[in-house]
Amino acid sequence: MGDPKLxxxxxxxxxxxxxxxLRFSFDLFANIRPIRLMPGITSILRDTKGENxxxxxxxxxxxxxxxSSHFGGMVLRNSVAIDxxxxxxxGTERISRMAFEIxxxxxxxxSNGKRSVICVDKSNVLKSFAFFSKVFDEIASEFPEIGSEHxxxxxxxxxxxxxxxxxxxxxxxxxxxxILSDLGAATVGGLGFAYSANLSNKIGMxxxxxxxxxxxxxxxxxxxxxxxxxxxxxxxxxxxDKEARKVENALFNALKSGxxxxxxxxxxxxxxxxxxxxxxxxxx
Numbered sequence: 001m002g003d004p005k006l007x008x009x010x011x012x013x014x015x016x017x018x019x020x021x022l023r024f025s026f027d028l029f030a031n032i033r034p035i036r037l038m039p040g041i042t043s044i045l046r047d048t049k050g051e052n053x054x055x056x057x058x059x060x061x062x063x064x065x066x067x068s069s070h071f072g073g074m075v076l077r078n079s080v081a082i083d084x085x086x087x088x089x090x091g092t093e094r095i096s097r098m099a100f101e102i103x104x105x106x107x108x109x110x111s112n113g114k115r116s117v118i119c120v121d122k123s124n125v126l127k128s129f130a131f132f133s134k135v136f137d138e139i140a141s142e143f144p145e146i147g148s149e150h151x152x153x154x155x156x157x158x159x160x161x162x163x164x165x166x167x168x169x170x171x172x173x174x175x176x177x178x179i180l181s182d183l184g185a186a187t188v189g190g191l192g193f194a195y196s197a198n199l200s201n202k203i204g205m206x207x208x209x210x211x212x213x214x215x216x217x218x219x220x221x222x223x224x225x226x227x228x229x230x231x232x233x234x235x236x237x238x239x240x241d242k243e244a245r246k247v248e249n250a251l252f253n254a255l256k257s258g259x260x261x262x263x264x265x266x267x268x269x270x271x272x273x274x275x276x277x278x279x280x281x282x283x284x
Contacts, residue, residue, distance in 0.1 A: 020067065022198075022205060023062050023198055023205075024068075026203050027200045027203075028062055028199060028200050028204075029200060030060075030061070030094075030095055030197075030200075031059075031060035031061075031177060031196060031197070031199075032057060032060075032102070032196060032198075032199060033058040033184070033194065033196045033209060034056075034058075034233075035054060035167075035181070035185065035194075036052065036054065036193075037051065037052060037053055037054040037055065037187075037188045038188070038193065038251075038252060039252050039255050040252075040257075040258070041264065042189075042265075043189070044186065045161065045187055048164060048165070048187070052110055053110055054110065054167075054187060054188055056109070056168055056170070057102055057168075057169050058177055058180055058184060059095060059099040059171040059177075060171075060174060060176075060178065061092070061095040061171070061172070061173055061174055061177065062174060063174075064085075064087055064088060064091045065085055065173035065174030066083060066085045066174060067174040067178075068084075068086045085126070085173075087129070087131055087132050087173070089131075092136065092139075093138075095171060096119075096135065096136045096140070096171055098171075099169050099170075099171035100140070100143040100146050100169075102169050103115045103116060103143075103169040104145075109167055111165035112166065115145075116146060116168045117140070117147070117149075117168070117170065117171055118148075118149045118151050118156070118171070119132070119133055119136040119137075119151075119170075119171055119172070120152070120171070120173075120176055121133050121150070121153065122152055122153050122154075123150070123152075124152060136148070136150075136171065153176045156170070156180060157180070157183060160184055161187065164184075164187060181196075181209060182194070191209060191210035191226070192210065192223030192224075192225055192261070193223070193225050193226055194209035194210060194226050195208055195226040195227070195232075196230065196233075197233050204234065204238075206230040206231070206233050207230055208226030209226060210226060220269040220270050221262045221263070221269060222261070223270075224261075224270055228247065229248070229251070232244045232247040232248045232251075247281065249280075250278075250280035250281040251280075254273070254276045254280055257276075259273055259276045261273050
């Protein structure tokens, strides 16, 4: 995944046929991407300090939006390229409802404890987003105890930098979710900390956001945190809450004790870092 040399005739990555194929074929309509500042990690945001001072979730619609055109876009006569954005009522209802359910179970925003869902779109420009926004409001009325807001996608990029502690849950279209989640990851240490779940109502697929990182393959410096937290998320989804907390605590205790890979400013290689976590896990 992510090897720039593996491209198809269209110029897009061949690996996307696999990952998007899995998401679409199994109707994994919700991509859940937590943005969480972990213990022992310093945010690049100068006024953000302390464990969980950034702790919010990006709920990305995974089966529609602009990325749904991956299997259907076209180039005409080598002069015009067309990709269509698809937004449906059913898709927007279910992703919005999941976002509110996540907010309902959350602790709220770190700064104020407020549970809320922000709809991120460009409804001032595109009819498809105006429709997304309208359906979101309809679902919001089902959750009067949860706050709801609207922020345009470009404005959200600033909000995530200036007020990350005020965020609880945001819901958005496929491509916006992809972009914003990478920005969020940068504020909590980088893509090595970006874990995710792809969910339908019955099936779950869990993965780090970062792909294969082919540029550092074989060097022993990769940060496995995102993979480990993806495992914890999977266990939680499977209702093994106790086991999920054990994995999480084993990781967090390692970070608190100063065990860090080069990406985090430490000198532990990937194997040494992982061994520390396994050692911690064996103590439980």
